[in-house]
Amino acid sequence: MTDARNGDDFATIHTRPAARKRLARRYRAERRFRFFGAAAIFLSVGFLALLLGSIVLKALPAFTHNFAALEFDLSAPLEASDPATADYDAIVRNALRDRFPEVAGRTLRRELSALLSSAAPVYLARQFQARPAGTGFTVPLSDTADLYLKGLLARSRTIVATGPAKWTTSGERGALETVTAPDLRAIENAFTGQGGQDGQRPSILIEIAGGVLKIGQLDANIPGGVWLARPRETGNAAEPGQWRIRIFDTPQAKRKLSDRQIVWLDRLVANGTVRPALNTIFFTRGASREPEMAGIWGAVVGSALALVVTLALAFPLGVGAAIYMHEFARPGRWSRFVEVNINNLAAVPSIIFGLLGLAVLLNVFGLHRSAPYVGGIVLALMTLPTIIIAARVALGAVPGSIRQAALAVGASPLQTVFHHVLPRAMPAIMTGTIIGMARALGETAPLLMIGMVAFIVDIPGGFADPATVLPVQIFMWADFPEAAFGYRSAAAILVLLVFLLAMNGAALLVRARFERARS
Amino acid sequence: MAPLFVLVVLLLVGLALVLAGRARAVALVGGDTTALASRPAYHGAFLLLAALVPAASVLIVWAMAGPVLTGWLVVASLGEALAPLDAAERGVLLASASEFAAGRGFGTPSPLVENAAMAYRSMGSAVHWLFGFLATSGAVAGALWGWRKIAPRWPARPYVERAIITLLGAAAGLAILTTLAIIFSLVLESIRFFQLVSPIDFLFGLHWSPQSAYAGVGGEAGTRTGEVFGALPVLAGTLLITAIAIAIAAPVGLLSAIYLSEYASDPARAILKPVLEILAGIPTIVYGFFAALSVAPFVRQMGEAVGLSVSSQSALAAGLVMGVMIIPFVSSLSDDIIRAVPQTLRDASAALGATRSETIVKTVLPAAMPGVVSALLLAISRAIGETMIVVMAAGLAANLTLNPFEAVTTVTVQIVTLLVGDQAFDSAKTLSAFALGLMLFTITLMFNILALKIVTKYRQNYD
Numbered sequence: 001m002t003d004a005r006n007g008d009d010f011a012t013i014h015t016r017p018a019a020r021k022r023l024a025r026r027y028r029a030e031r032r033f034r035f036f037g038a039a040a041i042f043l044s045v046g047f048l049a050l051l052l053g054s055i056v057l058k059a060l061p062a063f064t065h066n067f068a069a070l071e072f073d074l075s076a077p078l079e080a081s082d083p084a085t086a087d088y089d090a091i092v093r094n095a096l097r098d099r100f101p102e103v104a105g106r107t108l109r110r111e112l113s114a115l116l117s118s119a120a121p122v123y124l125a126r127q128f129q130a131r132p133a134g135t136g137f138t139v140p141l142s143d144t145a146d147l148y149l150k151g152l153l154a155r156s157r158t159i160v161a162t163g164p165a166k167w168t169t170s171g172e173r174g175a176l177e178t179v180t181a182p183d184l185r186a187i188e189n190a191f192t193g194q195g196g197q198d199g200q201r202p203s204i205l206i207e208i209a210g211g212v213l214k215i216g217q218l219d220a221n222i223p224g225g226v227w228l229a230r231p232r233e234t235g236n237a238a239e240p241g242q243w244r245i246r247i248f249d250t251p252q253a254k255r256k257l258s259d260r261q262i263v264w265l266d267r268l269v270a271n272g273t274v275r276p277a278l279n280t281i282f283f284t285r286g287a288s289r290e291p292e293m294a295g296i297w298g299a300v301v302g303s304a305l306a307l308v309v310t311l312a313l314a315f316p317l318g319v320g321a322a323i324y325m326h327e328f329a330r331p332g333r334w335s336r337f338v339e340v341n342i343n344n345l346a347a348v349p350s351i352i353f354g355l356l357g358l359a360v361l362l363n364v365f366g367l368h369r370s371a372p373y374v375g376g377i378v379l380a381l382m383t384l385p386t387i388i389i390a391a392r393v394a395l396g397a398v399p400g401s402i403r404q405a406a407l408a409v410g411a412s413p414l415q416t417v418f419h420h421v422l423p424r425a426m427p428a429i430m431t432g433t434i435i436g437m438a439r440a441l442g443e444t445a446p447l448l449m450i451g452m453v454a455f456i457v458d459i460p461g462g463f464a465d466p467a468t469v470l471p472v473q474i475f476m477w478a479d480f481p482e483a484a485f486g487y488r489s490a491a492a493i494l495v496l497l498v499f500l501l502a503m504n505g506a507a508l509l510v511r512a513r514f515e516r517a518r519s
Numbered sequence: 520m521a522p523l524f525v526l527v528v529l530l531l532v533g534l535a536l537v538l539a540g541r542a543r544a545v546a547l548v549g550g551d552t553t554a555l556a557s558r559p560a561y562h563g564a565f566l567l568l569a570a571l572v573p574a575a576s577v578l579i580v581w582a583m584a585g586p587v588l589t590g591w592l593v594v595a596s597l598g599e600a601l602a603p604l605d606a607a608e609r610g611v612l613l614a615s616a617s618e619f620a621a622g623r624g625f626g627t628p629s630p631l632v633e634n635a636a637m638a639y640r641s642m643g644s645a646v647h648w649l650f651g652f653l654a655t656s657g658a659v660a661g662a663l664w665g666w667r668k669i670a671p672r673w674p675a676r677p678y679v680e681r682a683i684i685t686l687l688g689a690a691a692g693l694a695i696l697t698t699l700a701i702i703f704s705l706v707l708e709s710i711r712f713f714q715l716v717s718p719i720d721f722l723f724g725l726h727w728s729p730q731s732a733y734a735g736v737g738g739e740a741g742t743r744t745g746e747v748f749g750a751l752p753v754l755a756g757t758l759l760i761t762a763i764a765i766a767i768a769a770p771v772g773l774l775s776a777i778y779l780s781e782y783a784s785d786p787a788r789a790i791l792k793p794v795l796e797i798l799a800g801i802p803t804i805v806y807g808f809f810a811a812l813s814v815a816p817f818v819r820q821m822g823e824a825v826g827l828s829v830s831s832q833s834a835l836a837a838g839l840v841m842g843v844m845i846i847p848f849v850s851s852l853s854d855d856i857i858r859a860v861p862q863t864l865r866d867a868s869a870a871l872g873a874t875r876s877e878t879i880v881k882t883v884l885p886a887a888m889p890g891v892v893s894a895l896l897l898a899i900s901r902a903i904g905e906t907m908i909v910v911m912a913a914g915l916a917a918n919l920t921l922n923p924f925e926a927v928t929t930v931t932v933q934i935v936t937l938l939v940g941d942q943a944f945d946s947a948k949t950l951s952a953f954a955l956g957l958m959l960f961t962i963t964l965m966f967n968i969l970a971l972k973i974v975t976k977y978r979q980n981y982d
Contacts, residue, residue, distance in 0.1 A: 033876035037778025040771045047843050051809050320690035342694045347967045349904020355956045359704035414680040442802025445906035471804040
């Protein structure tokens with residue numbers, strides 16, 4: 001206290017500007033650091049949300065499909081001795097033509113038929129043979145028609161007219177007269193907006209009085225063109241708000257769906273013939289070149305078959321190896337070598353296991369290409385280290401007193417393990433096994449190597465039938481050029497993720513029950 | 520259904536043996552099982568093993584030596600018909616004949632091949648019957664021997680237990696066998712590849728276009744194929760994408776781990792840690808799909824917005840997504856390691872007046888560094904071996920470039936491209952996939968071993 005300067009220093013150590021500044025800087029650095037940490041977590045979680053969100057959005061359209069309920073004339077197969085021989089192609093074709101009697105000529109009729117899936121006759125035949133007395137049969141639309149109705153193809157914008165209009169008709173052609181300036185400008189803008197050549201121009205469809213006029217020219221401010229659908233016979237004037245201008249910015253030539261087909265589809269929807277329904281095809285069928293007939297069931301069965309083999313091999317072998325290493329192997333160079341080996345094996349890239357399967361299982365042993373059991377063996381070799389490591393940890397967690405108690409009452413070492421140690425470790429081993437199986441279910445690369453990437457239409461019926469698996473199916477669909485396959489690919493991903501979620505949920509459940517039993 | 524039927528029959532026979540051995544042991548002591556040295560069930564299992572061991576040994580010999588024996592017999596039976604052919608032609612002929620014999624032949628066989636295929640079929644079935652007979656008689660003899668051995672004082676249990684422990688040991692040995700099989704298959708096929716293409720050309724060549732190698736076998740093909748199997752651009756592409764991935768995963772993963780272990784409250788941690796682990800549980804095909812359909816176009820648009828020309832299969836897009844995929848590897852390993860640093864170190868640092876971040880950066884991280892480095896090495900190894908993301912989002916053409924906006928290819932992409940679909944198994948093109956596989960295996964193994972070494976060498980013992 002005698003030294004005043006010293007006392008002053010003590011009192012001002014945090015009040016001197018330099019010290020305060022330094023402290024503030026350090027606190028700022030602290031906040032910054034903490035912010036970076038939170039930002040890193042936020043980034044990961046945000047990416048996860050983005051990934052799942054984009055896949056769910058992309059998958060949803062594939063879970064429904066538009067089906068057409070037409071009046072099929074099934075008298076021919078009803079009377080035929082063998083209903084399989086009837087000409088379902090013609091039945092489907094005629095049922096659709098009956099709806100559009102005005103459509104004439106080969107090209108137009110073919111354009112009309114293209115609205116339905118090319119597999120529609122087969123689909124109808126199957127339904128009919130399943131219940132010949134039934135009615136109300138439906139057939140799937142083609143993938144492009146379906147995508148249009150879901151708003152994923154040939155998007156358009158609609159302008160509701162603000163002024164009145166009069167229409168004239170001469171044969172197939174028509175024109176709009178006395179169109180007010182704002183509406184005319186809207187038509188003009190779209191008409192002259194891009195390019196000018198016929199095929200490259202946006203399509204402008206005028207929906208007026210139940211008809212659809214496709215604008216083909218703009219002479220003297222009178223939009224004229226072809227009627228794609230005829231207007232009402234009575235009257236020739238539409239009030240403001242009673243007619244609309246629909247503009248398809250993508251030119252017809254660059255679309256998979258023509259203007260006519262769009263008009264037909266809109267009419268089928270308006271009169272309730274075409275309705276979306278749950279896409280049962282997607283859940284019950286195998287692969288197909290037609291997106292609307294492609295399903296994941298074949299891949300699901302293939303995955304299940306492969307996983308059964310994987311489980312049957314990897315579980316006993318993995319648990320056996322873990323028991324040996326943890327309970328019986330004498331510690332030493334050899335057991336350390338085995339352990340290092342297993343740890344390394346767990347980190348070997350999965351594609352290497354595929355090369356092993358190709359070189360050894362297929363080429364040396366001559367096992368079946370594309371067969372689920374070969375896939376199962378490869379996946380088992382890949383999953384084995386995971387299960388061994390999980391089982392060793394589980395065995396290690398069993399208290400030594402259990403072993404000593406068993407040995408003390410005269411159990412042999414093997415009896416000790418199988419009667420007392422293993423049952424205690426089993427829940428944790430099962431958790432590890434389920435997680436290993438989940439990883440095997442999502443694995444793609446090694447299965448590409450052993451030919452499970454083949455295009456297989458039939459649902460596999462056994463372990464040796466050629467098959468594909470869910471992740472490989474996703475991979476193949478993602479590569480196909482048709483847009484509809486992209487949506488199906490996302491939907492298949494969703495199915496895969498649901499399976500994985502179920503498996504991981506099961507693992508959590510096992511662990512939770514185990515922990516409750518212990519406490 | 521035939522294999523299933525055989526399996527059921529075998530299981531029934533096995534069950535019968537167990538019951539018979541058990542019944543015999545019980546009968547020998549007149550129902551007083553306390554007079555038995557081992558419990559009746561062990562006698563049953565003993566009888567089963569007595570039959571199983573010789574039969575299984577025969578089957579193992581069959582699996583390993585059967586095809587070779589068949590081959591010898593076929594060559595012997597064809598005799599002088601093979602005389603005019605040299606060794607290579609003979610090999611090709613026998614290989615295609617065995618394919619035809621198995622019903623997997625392609626095209627129309629020549630008469631000689633057809634003869635050989637017939638010989639394969641007849642010799643194959645002869646060998647089949649021979650080993651079948653040996654296995655059956657071995658089982659019968661073993662069962663008879665076991666039956667006679669069963670006695671009240673016979674120590675069945677030690678025998679059975681020894682057999683079971685041997686089986687458990689064999690299961691552990693399978694891990695070694697798998698590693699050996701991987702190494703042998705990769706090395707053998709690579710040696711065949713290096714007979715066609717010099718290892719120098721492969722490792723240091725700057726041009727990779729295996730599709731343009733012609734499949735011809737012979738002298739003049741060698742020079743031509745040597746020029747198109749330079750793996751350096753492929754390796755460079757792999758490293759570029761891996762570098763991008765690590766540049767994302769290392770900071771994000773490490774900072775996540777620090778935040779989780781040092782800052783997050785317990786409830787927040789209980790939610791956030793599993794959420795991060797979901798990232799690790801998502802199949803790579805899903806990441807690949809996302810990379811190809813969402814990230815790559817997005818990167819391209821971003822690049823074009825600022826006036827860069829970005830390939831639609833840019834290394835950046837693949838690397839970005841791969842980086843996110845390996846975040847959980849880095850974060851969850853680092854998290855465990857950071858939490859293992861003893862609290863006393865933190866307390867000491869705090870006592871000296873350090874803020875939390877100063878404690879972490881100057882005390883906790885240096886203590887955790889070996890573990891963090893090995894976590895990063897494991898993540899790198901994972902990124903190098905990752906396949907589906909790059910197959911779907913990276914390119915096929917091998918560009919030797921460091922520009923992340925261009926398309927590059929990787930080792931795994933090339934392996935998949937070369938081996939998917941039908942291949943002729945002796946062309947340099949197909950074999951090059953195995954050489955790439957060997958390269959991949961060696962590199963990832965080196966990273967794994969290095970990671971393990973660092974952890975064991977620099978592990979701090981705080982106890």
